[in-house]
Amino acid sequence: MNKVLLFNPKSAEKKYRIPNSILNIAASVDGKYNWAIIDGNCEANPIQKIESYLNTGEYKYLGFTVMPGPQLRQAIIAAKIVKERFPHTKMIWGGYFPSNHSDSVLYSGYVDFIINGPGDHAFPLLIDALENDQPFEFIKNLIYKDSRDGKIFKTAKEDLIDQDSLPPLPYDKLNNFYNLTKFLGKTYLGQKTMAYHSSIGCPFTCSFCAVVPIYEARWKAKSAQNVYKDVKYIKDKWGADSIEFHDNNFFVSEKRAVEFSRLIAPENMTWWGMARIDTMSKFKDSSLQAIRDAGCKCIFFGAESGNNAILEQMDKGGTQTGDQIIEFAERLKKFDIIPEYSFVLGTPAPTPEQVQAQIDFEIDFIKQVKAVNPKTEIIIYTYSPVPTPGSELYKQVLESGFKFPQTLEDWISPAWENFDLRKNPLTPWLTPEMIDKIRNFETVLNGVYPTVTDIRMSELKKRTIRLLSGIRYRANLYQYPYEIKLLQRFWKYRQPEIQGF
Incomplete structure (x- = not known):
């Protein structure tokens, strides 16, 4: 036993x-x-x-x-x-x-x-x-x-383990419990998309991120050769044709990313991963081209905010700025890599007027990003606190009167169940009207620019929604977009931040 x-x-x-x-x-x-x-x-x-x-x-x-x-x-x-x-x-x-x-x-x-x-x-x-x-x-x-x-x-935290020293994942034994092809789903990346972790942690200390308290600004990765070996094994044995890298930060090392790209290029696989804008903006053009030539179709970036003061409030770290966010979105156009930018709206501020001003600023900034690169995917979250002890942002959250649930049963109450999806934040500084404005803008934005990751929506449906949403978008009319919501619901529009690809 x-x-x-x-x-x-x-x-x-x-x-x-x-x-x-x-x-x-x-x-x-x-x-x-x-x-x-x-x-x-x-x-x-x-x-x-x-x-x-x-x-x-x-x-x-x-x-x-x-x-x-x-x-x-x-x-x-x-x-x-x-x-x-x-x-x-x-x-x-x-x-x-x-x-x-x-x-x-x-x-x-x-x-x-x-x-x-x-x-x-x-x-x-x-x-x-x-x-x-x-x-x-x-x-x-x-x-x-x-x-x-x-x-x-x-107990004390262990130093991060050399990832190449770990035993290989037992894919064949997993296949004894569930046919492994069941896990290779159809996405906009390919017909059989595999999920893979090539590294753990992240070398930054953003105070809104759940990774920070666990990894404490540390990062360890498998070598490009071992990542390639694992991916090729699943490709050859079970037919994977595309990859989602679920690393918190896949592109920490330019050298490793380029080496993997050169290894995987002959396999004709498409792939996606997560990165930081200030890290990848330092990559050479030749590196970005090698990454695209190897099948990288889209990269997720935590843009978070175009407001430099908010980036500082979030302890974003690094060198990211609002100007850099826009410049990098424009730069990626020539490599045909889709930047997927996530923004966090509704961070704490001393007064409701300041919170509202921040939301209005981000809405305008997102439109600026779309103007320079319309293919940029935009993911909008409403800020929800993460327990990052010692961070200034978390102190502000506690001072506002916010409290996490105290029991496990409270966590699955209707009010809290979608908490981490950042759709129902229960944060004292955000009024229902503010939440509505964020969600309504998101609805209009998704109408004008339907996500490329929704492989079920036809071009005719996309054109119809664009036509209805365009007038609102250009005139900044976001209230009560019921006609857009109705079509999105009827056509089962897919939101990547909730449903993935």
Whole structure:
């Protein structure tokens, strides 16, 4: 009775992705402990599936990966049921949500341990300690509740691991549980798009980002050669024709990005990744051309704001400015790389008038970006706080009266369920009228410039929406865009920030 069951809660409606995070944990115990994976995206009743494994009496450890947002509901419901019916099961959570909200998770009584960051070493060491009744207090990257006084205890952070030293992900064993082609979905990138993580962390300290408290401005990457080897294996064995790199920051190293591009170019795959504008703006033209020639079709950038004061408030770091955001969007036109810019509207300010002025500034700035490069994809989020201790922005958030939910059940209440999608921020400094203005502008903007990632919408439908939205856009009339919303709903317009590609 020492097998390990690993659970990836549901995060998507139809387009599944290779469960890389939980597969990393499987790799960490592979060959030492028997393991099984349950993917909530692929199961009609994943809780029943979990119970079927636990009923055998062979599985003592249950690991969850939990991101904020869609995964949270299924994770909480499953954890509660498992703890009630199988109280001796050791439940271990990892991922951004438990790492950033450890008190809510551990005081729930459902979860025994949290892996605080990478679990490649921490998870197997914890299983070893529990199996052999040995101390676990000195295992790095752990959070747990002390059995003596009930206080939450965090162990020291481990240095980031050399990614090339880690064992390969057990794709073939995953295929024994779910046909791996199920995870290769059709997207605007290709017919069989694979998800891949080539690095962990990010070397910046943006105070609105959930990555910062976990990785503390550190970044480690696999070599270009090993990334290429993994991608080619999945291409050759299961037919992948495109790649989504889910790294927090794929393009930290120009040399690595170019080397990978030259390796992957002969494979004729299209791909997408995430970057910083101030990092990539320093890339040579020859590097950007090599990246495009290798099939890179679109790059996601956290633009956040065109207002330099807001960038400073967000601790954006680096050298990014509003002027640079516009200049780089224009520069990418000649390489035919689509810049996908995300903006965060509604950061705290001393007065409602200042908050509203900031929103109006960003709306005007987004229109300036579109003017220089109409192909720029725009993703709009409403600011929602991230617990980044010590940051000035987080202090402002707390002073405004904002509070996170205190219990796990509160996190899946109707008011909080979409919190991390930044659609319902519950932030005291934002009025309903401000939220409406942001959402209405987004509706009009998406009407004039429908996303290229929506592969279902025909050109005729796009032209129709553009015609209706163009008058509003040019005249700055964003209120009550019901006619656009009706068409978007009827034609099931796809929003990348919620639904991905």
